[in-house]
Amino acid sequence: MPLKLSLKPGEKFVLNGAVVQNGDRRGVLVLQNKASVLREKDIMQPEEVTSPARHVYFPVMLMYLDEAATPKAYDDFVLRLSEFMSAIRNPDVLADCVTISKHVLAREYYKALMGARKLVEYEDQRLGNAAGLQSGGDAD
Template sequence: MALKLSLKPEEKLVINGAVIANGDKRTTLVVQNKASILREKDIMQEQEVTTPARHVYFPIMLMYMDEKNYSQYYDAFVLRMTEFMGAIGAPEVLNMCVQISQDVMARNYYKALMNCKKLIAYEAEVMNGSQ
């Protein structure tokens, strides 16, 4: 099944490690085969890894973009997820962590990343005192 991407002007994305930048007009791309694709908004730079949930997200993103070095990133993921789960008491958040871990083990990295964004949002709420 093909994946249809609509890119905003100047939007960037990464496809199988190649950074692609859109021009000055809206563009639609159709990806016909399996590829590792991340939009600019889903790419985290190393200097942005500043919280425990972001420390969970980053190695998943690296596994997704660089699967040949999977074991190196997986070890970092396991360490960070274990630390995160040890500090969390909310059952719904722990369930989310388990789901993310299952997705990583099944190599469903994109799904794990999207769920990990929920962890980042939860963490932001807690840090802002909204919880």
């Protein structure tokens, strides 16, 4: 099933590890086969990893974007998810953590990433942070 991306002028995204930028007009990109695609708004830079939920999100993002990074990123993910889960008492959030872990084990990294996004949003809401990851997901 093809994936259709509607791109804003100048919008960047990562496609199988390559950073691609749309031109000066709106554009549409149709991917005919499976590929790792992540929009600019979903890409977290290392300096943005400043909270426990972001420490979960970041290694999942690395696994999704770069299979070669998976062994080290997986170890970091396990450590950070365990730490996060030990600090959380909300049963719904804990269930989300289990689901994220299952997706990672199944190598369904995009699904795991969108679950990790929910952790960041939960954390931002609890801490009153206005700046978080933008909502939405458009790939996979």
